[in-house]
Amino acid sequence: MNKDTEITNLIDAYLRGELSPAELADFQQKRSTDPAFDLNVVEHENLVSHLTEYGERVRLTAEMNTIHQEIDVDSLKREVKPDLPVIHKLWNKYRVSTAIAATVAMIAVFGTLFSTGYFTEKISDSYLRRKLSSIERSQNALNKKLTDKPARGPVNPGQFGGTGFAITSNGYVVTNYHVVKDADSIYVQNSAGESYKAKQIYIDPSYDLAVLQIVDTAFKDLASLPYTFKRSASNVAEGVYTVGFPKDDLVYNEGYVSSKNGYAGDTVAYQVSIAVNPGNSGGPLLDNRGNVVGIINRKQTLVDGVAFAVKSSYLLKAIEAIPQDSLIDKLVLNKRNQMAGLKPSEQFKKLEPYIFMVKVY
């Protein structure tokens, strides 16, 4: 062994505390006298301390790894895992209740809307055409037809009925479009019970108007019309009356204009407070002086005394829109009023021949 090796071993022995007291004293003596030796010792000590620290750390890490294996990390993870945001927690908790509540709310809302007729106008305000036939009636009529032939005119009382009124003396009659809609054939019947065949010559679905012409050869021109058509708008609260065929006889009803606009702000019609029933559709609405101010076309169900009448100005517009040269007979509106100042009963009497029951097959 050379000298350096010996020195190293000596220092190692010193560091391990393996030196005897005599050797230790000798060692200390040498360190204090020999700076080179002392430096050697310090260097060695330093390296060994680094080594020891390294060893400590390796040992500690190994021990910790052993301990770590004993820990059930997965279950710990579940315990400490990040909480979901509050909103997620609430959602998870109340998801089902929310869904049920939403469903109930939706059913309630749509059920209510549906049952009050929000989706269909027809439910909340019904056209006033009269359904004339029941199965029994048509059955009877059929039986009758089989047994004995009628002398004249249709026996079938018609599928639907409404009211119409003459706009000229030569056989032009106006009624509601919805009365004659989808009609195969149309007959008009006056209050005397005489029935005439008629045909549509003009329809205006947006104003709910239809102009018919009596084409029956049995029809004779009427006397000149006693009423006129009002071009301007009627005043609210103005007294009005109507005549029509809610049943097989002509019926008179009185009321007043209650609003200048119709259903849901419909500017084509007036709102009229008047008792009308299915069958009154197409009937004239007249003021006290015998001017036609409108045509009854519908009423609001579930609300009392609310009916609607198409304004006469729209009737005039519709009539003007008819191409005159396509007509066989001239359509000239009456301009002379014969009813002003008459009592209601006299007016009714004057009116009667000009009002027709419109029967649709």
Next chain:
Amino acid sequence: MRKEIKSSVPADNEIILGILNDSKDILNRLYKTYFPMVLQLVLNNNGNEDDAKDIFQESVIVLYNKVKSGNFELNSKLKTFLYSVCRRLWLKRLNAQSRNVRNIEDFSEIIPIEDDLEKHEEKDRQFTMMEHALKQLGEPCKTIIEDYYLQNRSMQEISEKFGYTNADNAKTQKYKCLQRLKKLFFQS
């Protein structure tokens, strides 16, 4: 959001004493008591359980070095110390990974531990250097050095293990190895 982790906590003094005595039992209890806290911290701040393990073990090493260096004064709860160290270490690692660390979510109070971490970083660097040097040293030197200096085996045992004819040959070998290690360690 807070969730307290409850377990039977060993007294801080007990732990310090245990560390000084190299008590395995204390290490065990220390580990199992405080690991969940660190796991919670790391999991809630973009980490996984392996990150938590690394961070926590590093913090335990910091604690051991601090206690063993002899100047350990317990001026906070041990829990707070460990938590603060872990928090700092984790923030550092997040920064290194350039993840978003604008707001780390805290689960405990914290104390400043900058000095301790500076020391730790120095020691960490030395540890890495030593690890590297030993690796470069190669066999049989590495084992001889480890056996003698780390396992505190006698030269007699070592010479028997390696089949040297006498302890003196082994001592010569050990000297050569140590010289090489010194060179590797201090030069790197």
